[in-house]
Amino acid sequence: MTEVPEHLLKRAKAARDKAASQAETPAEGAAEETAAPSSGGGDSRIPAHLLERSKAAKSRKAGGDDAEASESGGGTATAVATASTGGAVVAAGGPPLAAGPGGHTQRLLTVVKAGSIQDVKAKPQDKVHVWPHLIVGEFVAALACSSFLLFFSWFVNAPLLELADFNKTPNPSKAPWYFLGLQELLTMFHPMVAGVTIPGMGIFLLILAPYMDKNPSNKPEDRKFAISLMTLFLMFWAVLVIIGSFFRGPGFNFTLPWIDGLFFEL
């Protein structure tokens, strides 16, 4: 019925084998299957005089069944060493109260697995080793990225225009591409609004996003509003940057790149 853990079975078997090989009195060894060394056995942890006393007490109680009584005291002592010390002490004080069939003071009733008495909440997760599964992917990505960067840099040179000259303002003067959205806003709003208020609000809203979004789900179908809003936000900047980069010419006036050419440096 109950599944006895393998290591316990192994330990019991080892003890049995040891007992069989060391048995001093063959009569006692043959008496019971779980037999262990007799009370006089050398590896018993219980002092000999205590065993003698318990033997005497048991024989008094049981009326002369000497062989079984002595086997009970010594047998449990080796099979379940730590617990049997207590049992033997009880036995020494008087008759063993819980003596079972065959004179055993203890029996293994059941082995309870941890899961049945502990409330395990965490479900086991499907996990893989980082080495090699993740490291391989990262290595390939890093390799692809560096080779892309290397080859791109091999064939495309970074711009180096003529020396900076305060007296020669290029037309148009453009900010770096990631700020061209702001420069584009500059054509529509007061510089304070375009250069400080709107980007400041943008960053502020991004920081607040996780605290404003109370929806606990991360499934796209549950987050239609959040996704639409973010897409709108990203598209807003992307469109402004593209217009500022490619569709603005001299005087930052609107041009079409396929007619007037590009006014854009990276």
Added chain:
Amino acid sequence: MAKTMQGSPKTKIQDKISQVTDQVQSSQAWNSIFRPGSIFRKGYSDSPRNRSYVIMNSVLYHLHPVKVKRHAVKVSYTLCLGGLSFFVFIVLTVTGIFLMFFYRPTAAQAWDDIYTLQTSVTFGLLVRNMHRWGAHLMVLTVFLHMARVFYHGAYKAPREFNWVIGVVLLTLTLLLSFTGYLLPWDQLALWAVTVGTNMMGYTPVFGSQVRFVLLGGAEIGTDTLLRWYVLHVLFFPFITVIFMAIHFWRVRKDGGISGPL
């Protein structure tokens, strides 16, 4: 090499090599360098124990946990964008250190130094190109990483604060790129920065002070160059590394990467 060609003593040489390899690999020096789990150790084999050791005993890999959720290793989930941002940052650091050997941040010398770097330094042009394109690439990957994290809802509890750190890192990336933009001291740099700093000068209440601090004077000049140089090569990288450390640490503290959807 020549000895191995002779044929008959081939096996002896192979024995010798394996013997020497054994000796080296069991020496104290070797074992003090390579910790348990290193693939250079003697007797490395593919076992769960060694797989764990590889991660635990490597200063670089131990940014990772020993195990991750199975979906986390799918390239289609993260698109590697966060990792690539970090990788490009490292590439930029390395190429940037190279450039620093040939660059003096003064209005009189900066442009000439870059020009000399391109024309007479071995690989100078290539390394400068890599630094420039890498900088643009990093802005792009950081931006895309942010978009990816948002669309996966990965900023939600318990990762709210890591998202905030991420926004700070995005801002720092833009500032790093922008401060580097002035350093070549060409027409593009000067006027792009003029446009940018004029905009910042419109900060309410203390706008002119902000502009003065940024420029190191009333107008862009050699002081601005020195100031932005220090910001670019020391100040912002320093701050960025601190925030990146917190960012990576929080990824693990918040239970690894998010998902699956």
